[in-house]
Amino acid sequence: MIVLPIYNVIALPDTTIYYKGERYVKFTGREPVLGEEITLMVSKTDIDRVYPKADDFYPIGLRGIIREIGNNGYIAIDIKERVNIEEVKLDPEEHYRAKVSKRGEIEDLDPESVAGRLKAIKAEIIRASEGYEWSSLMRTYIVQWNTIEELAGVYSLWMVNANDEKYMTLTIDSKKERFDLLEKMLYESLEITKVKNQASTAQEQDYKKLYRESAIKKQMEYLQKELDDMHPENLSDIRSFEIKLQKSEMNEEARKEGEKVLNRLKSEGQHSAETGMLMDYLDLLTSLPWKKEPAERISLEEAEKVLNRDHAGLKKVKKRIIEQIAVMNLKGSQNGSILLFVGAPGTGKTSIGQSIADALLRKYVRISLGGVRDEADIRGHRRTYIGSMPGRIIDGINKCGVSNPVMVLDEVDKLSQSYNGDPASALLEVLDPEQNVNFTDHYLNVPYDLSDVLFICTANTVETIPEPLLNRMEVIEFRGYTPIEKVEIAKKHLLPKSMESVGLNKKQLSITVKAIDKIIGEYTRESGVRGLKKRIDSICRGAAVRISKDPETKVSVNDKNLEDILDMNPVHQKRVKRSAEPGIVTGLAWTQAGGDILYIETMFIKGEGKIIITGQLGDVMKESAQIAVSLVKSFFPDKADMFKENDLHIHVPDGATPKDGPSAGITLTTALASLVRGKSLPPNIAMTGEVSLQGTVNPIGGLMEKLMAAHRAGVKKVFIPEENLMDLKDVATEVKDNIEIVTVKKVKELLKELQIL
Numbered sequence: 001m002i003v004l005p006i007y008n009v010i011a012l013p014d015t016t017i018y019y020k021g022e023r024y025v026k027f028t029g030r031e032p033v034l035g036e037e038i039t040l041m042v043s044k045t046d047i048d049r050v051y052p053k054a055d056d057f058y059p060i061g062l063r064g065i066i067r068e069i070g071n072n073g074y075i076a077i078d079i080k081e082r083v084n085i086e087e088v089k090l091d092p093e094e095h096y097r098a099k100v101s102k103r104g105e106i107e108d109l110d111p112e113s114v115a116g117r118l119k120a121i122k123a124e125i126i127r128a129s130e131g132y133e134w135s136s137l138m139r140t141y142i143v144q145w146n147t148i149e150e151l152a153g154v155y156s157l158w159m160v161n162a163n164d165e166k167y168m169t170l171t172i173d174s175k176k177e178r179f180d181l182l183e184k185m186l187y188e189s190l191e192i193t194k195v196k197n198q199a200s201t202a203q204e205q206d207y208k209k210l211y212r213e214s215a216i217k218k219q220m221e222y223l224q225k226e227l228d229d230m231h232p233e234n235l236s237d238i239r240s241f242e243i244k245l246q247k248s249e250m251n252e253e254a255r256k257e258g259e260k261v262l263n264r265l266k267s268e269g270q271h272s273a274e275t276g277m278l279m280d281y282l283d284l285l286t287s288l289p290w291k292k293e294p295a296e297r298i299s300l301e302e303a304e305k306v307l308n309r310d311h312a313g314l315k316k317v318k319k320r321i322i323e324q325i326a327v328m329n330l331k332g333s334q335n336g337s338i339l340l341f342v343g344a345p346g347t348g349k350t351s352i353g354q355s356i357a358d359a360l361l362r363k364y365v366r367i368s369l370g371g372v373r374d375e376a377d378i379r380g381h382r383r384t385y386i387g388s389m390p391g392r393i394i395d396g397i398n399k400c401g402v403s404n405p406v407m408v409l410d411e412v413d414k415l416s417q418s419y420n421g422d423p424a425s426a427l428l429e430v431l432d433p434e435q436n437v438n439f440t441d442h443y444l445n446v447p448y449d450l451s452d453v454l455f456i457c458t459a460n461t462v463e464t465i466p467e468p469l470l471n472r473m474e475v476i477e478f479r480g481y482t483p484i485e486k487v488e489i490a491k492k493h494l495l496p497k498s499m500e501s502v503g504l505n506k507k508q509l510s511i512t513v514k515a516i517d518k519i520i521g522e523y524t525r526e527s528g529v530r531g532l533k534k535r536i537d538s539i540c541r542g543a544a545v546r547i548s549k550d551p552e553t554k555v556s557v558n559d560k561n562l563e564d565i566l567d568m569n570p571v572h573q574k575r576v577k578r579s580a581e582p583g584i585v586t587g588l589a590w591t592q593a594g595g596d597i598l599y600i601e602t603m604f605i606k607g608e609g610k611i612i613i614t615g616q617l618g619d620v621m622k623e624s625a626q627i628a629v630s631l632v633k634s635f636f637p638d639k640a641d642m643f644k645e646n647d648l649h650i651h652v653p654d655g656a657t658p659k660d661g662p663s664a665g666i667t668l669t670t671a672l673a674s675l676v677r678g679k680s681l682p683p684n685i686a687m688t689g690e691v692s693l694q695g696t697v698n699p700i701g702g703l704m705e706k707l708m709a710a711h712r713a714g715v716k717k718v719f720i721p722e723e724n725l726m727d728l729k730d731v732a733t734e735v736k737d738n739i740e741i742v743t744v745k746k747v748k749e750l751l752k753e754l755q756i757l
């Protein structure tokens, strides 16, 4: 019989062995023939040479018959019985031939008695195969194998036992003993694989878990992408952030930060406490306008038209804005000097910001800084804080959605310092062209370029604005409006806008100029037009109600029915007093709401030379009073006794309102002089000026507002410091025409002119 060598397998009768066709050809020198009888001999070493020696083999072999020549490269050999190898010899074509004799079996195994044990082994093999890809295949095969020989035959490929141990199974004649040995070998090798697996599993478990996890996540991401592409309308959050990040034109630093946060979001999963925060951040980062807008060339004529369309008057302001636009056009830049609009409320500072944006064809965003105490309001909180937010600047940019808006920073004079850092210095960074290219909001944590933003600041006064901040800005004053200007604004702007907003047309509502005059004169007391706007709005609302009840109604408002229609009492107007008394003089004050008139009242009462000051005067004003006393004493040496025998009481009415500043010096001195001389002054004469101990009159601030207030109150003549002469050019002609303005250098001159000295 032809010989085929086998090695390191368990092959026993009544099983099938699959032999590699190639190997068959190699050892026999020809193709296999179906039904051919062959001898399988176990070689002692893994022979791979064509001419082994006879004693390379063990003495017991197997007789088999080729049952099938598979097209998968294997031939199936059914093993019939064990044989003793009697003789091995080379045939003339130098192939093996063996002479064999049958070797009997001892049939001492009762299959019934070992059925349970067989089942147990099968179960164990299945368990061992779990987790492998082929485990289900194994399961389908294993049910077909009914003998331990079959099991061992297949399993022997994975058995760790040596070749000679496996050969041992061939030498046992008793089927029972063979079963015991095979069973033991199977269990042993199963156990060894298990331990081996466990050891490596323990090591690998951690890695495996990680790999598994990331593999699953990758798969999920992939699937999610597929799903998203199918249903773009309901993208998952993570996916939509991913897309947004890809599409956004943000800088590299921002992209890196975004990816970092996105990865964190992915690893945190949907239900972590941090998820919300991370999503908020990504939301901001991806929706911020990162794209640079090109600088547009603006037609100056068009810009002027827009500015004139929305605001009456304000000539100087408009001129300055046009200049700014011209410079921007020339330089091809989107910003220029930072303008600071200073003036009383309602003078149009904020609303002209909107017009500037319109004129520049850019977006407008307004940020109120009133009451901002914390640096974080400007620059944001670090993300480690719970409830942290971006600062107002980045928030504003995000809201308007472009990188080059006109940004109005309202009320920069109301910034205050606190223990939480200095918001003014943060603002400085925002405005500084050197630094704002890389403005870093703490929350955003990556630089954002603010250099294309056109900043405009507004304030009621420059006094409370920190020097370094003020130095960055160009101050443009918004003076209050005269009554004539107010009528103009009301007719051309406030009324048409208000009517439009409630849906009234010209036929349905008319207001006479006299009525507007009356509103200005009796129902408002202001430099700006806010109160006027409110009154007009209220008239329009009232008319709208009446017209909606009866569409045929025509509402006409005149100075007679105004009080009924407004349904409010006239505002108390500060008009100059009618009667004159010694010791009482009209002064002019500057307030946040514009200008106002005030009275200085002085009086002697029996006493011992004390000075009593009331009316909530600040330190500077109290010192002015002391100076006034000293000056008057020196001007009137003969009246020295009056100061000794009396107490002097100085009072400034509106006792509840705190007042301060040096500009009442001239008024205090004049009032005292008038008291000492017992000579009264006409109340429609007013004055303003700081006085030095030498009696020199020094310049003061807020002249425009003060003169405007004097005009409103009916003052006819005003004395001002000579050094303020320059400021007069900005004062409305209407005011200048109605008030005689006299400049003074020394108080003495004034007192002489007033015929007190």
Ligand code: ADP
Residues within 6 Å of the ligand: 310, 311, 312, 313, 314, 343, 344, 345, 346, 347, 348, 349, 350, 351, 352, 458, 489, 493, 494, 528, 529, 530, 533
């Ligand atoms: P401010 O910022 O100085 O307090 P606003 O800009 O809020 O004042 O102005 C208040 C209102 O008065 C706005 O409705 C504005 O349109 C109107 N207004 C102010 N000045 C003018 C003006 N010169 N022409 C037309 N409307 C004006």
